[in-house]
Amino acid sequence: MSNSSPEAPPLVTRVVAEAIGTLVLVFGGVGTALFAADAAVGPAGSPMGVGYLGVALAFGLTVVIGIYAWGPISGGHFNPAITLGLTIAGRLTWKEAVGYWAGQVVGGIVASTLLVLVGLFGPSGWLSTAQRGGFASNGFADQSPAGFGLGGTIVAEIVLTCIFVMVVAGSTSTRAPAGFAGIAIGLALTLGLLVAIPIDNGSLNPARSIATAIYGGVGAISQVWAFIVFPLIGGALAGILHKALFPEPKAL
Incomplete structure (x- = not known):
């Protein structure tokens, strides 16, 4: 997630990298939520599902993978909220940001x-059941895993996304030790989702929310606006x- 430079790959190459990275993020994280979160009981009677913890870790792991694989090309955002924050912080131009957003949404x-x-x-009926259940989409009120209302979503998505993006900006600063940003960012996302999943299924990423809402039915589509607006805020x-608080040091 470094600053753009004359040596950076062409924008189209970076946009493709963002699309691939977001694809991996959504496929890995949402796939875990759909296929493994509440898996059937094993032959010895033990549950085989990974639960909230497993889903949060899956998203965190995919981010780590994506940053080390495609971060050297695009910076490894895979999230419109990160792109917005880093653009405001001066790391990207608005032209680059628009391209990144397009790649992220398409990849998701x-x-x-x-x-x-x-x-x-x-299995017979699995897909229709998953779609009736929202297809791992984000939601509040009757769409919330634990019944939290819109107010909970507003606070959780703004605060947790803000913390997450500040970790991204800080760990990729020129002050930060090189080579460790991917680990810090993956762990930060895991922590944020451990808090957010029971509240609203954990977004912190508009591209992830759009990707699942289009297959999650009317309820998911009607609420997806919240998971675009509040993570972006x-x-x-x-x-x-x-x-304002941690400007990059000027070169000597």
Whole structure:
């Protein structure tokens, strides 16, 4: 997640990297939520599902993988809120940001479409049941895993996304030790989702929310606006705070 430079790859190359990274993020994280979170009981009577912890770790691990694989190309955002925050902080231009957003949304939608394709070959009725259940979409009120209302979503998504994006900005600063940003960012996302999943299924990423909402039915589509607006607000706040409090040191 370094600053753009004359040596950076062409924008189209970086956009493709963002699309691939977001695809991996959504396929890995949402796939875990759909296929493994509440898996059937094993032959010895022990539950085989990974639960909230497993889903949060899956998202965190995919971010770590993506940052080390494609971060050297695009910076490894895979999240419109991160792109917004880093653009406000001065790391990208707005032209670059628009390209990144396009790649991220397309990559996420391709991933959720691939998950639907997998579901078509699942047990009878699996896909329709998953879609009736929201297809791991984000939601509040009657769409919330634990029944939290819109107010809970507003606070959680803004605060947790702001913290997450500040970790991204800080760990990729020129002050930070080189080579460790991916670990810090993956752990920060895991922590944020451990808090957010019971509240609203944990977004912190508009591209992830859009990708699942398009297959999650009317309820998911009707509420997806919240998971676009509030993570973006959190990301923007992070960019403003980082730029104001921790400006990059000037070159000697």
